Amino acid sequence: MLAFLLLELGNMTTYKQAATAIAWVIFFHILGMIALYSWYPYYDVPMHFGGGVAMAVLALALWDNNVINVNLVSKKKWPQLVFYTLCVLGFVALVGIGWEWGEFLLDQLATVRQQWGLAQTSVADTLADLFFDLLGAMCVILWRKL
Secondary structure (H helix, E strand, O other): OHHHHHHHOOOOOOHHHHHHHHHHHHHHHHHHHHHHHHHOOOOHHHHHHHHHHHHHHHHHHHHHHHOOOOOOOOOOHHHHHHHHHHHHHHHHHHHHHHHHHHHHHHHHHOOHHHHHOOOOOOHHHHHHHHHHHHHHHHHHHHHHHO
């Protein structure tokens, strides 16, 4: 899945590429809900990694299609790269935190947890989920910039 998504990235990320990445993540999430989450306890690790990849592709599409030029005071290239990286990681982190809040609310408010179990088993699980979201995003950023 990751190789396919990364090969789809060209010089300019489009909304079509972002939609394709998101569709793949949704497809694998549906497979997980059907059975894979219960069969493979760590199935959520590649799912969060893939979600980070998909959200980074969406962030790049938003950046490429809406940001013309970022003029920082420094004329060196690395401050612009740091700013770009922080914007993409910030977007992915925001989406990841929103997802974790959704899992938390699902666990607290819904009766679904009696059928499927808890979505959030611990704080460590939540932090691992956010870590893999950001790791997926970093892979996209590195692929795009190297």
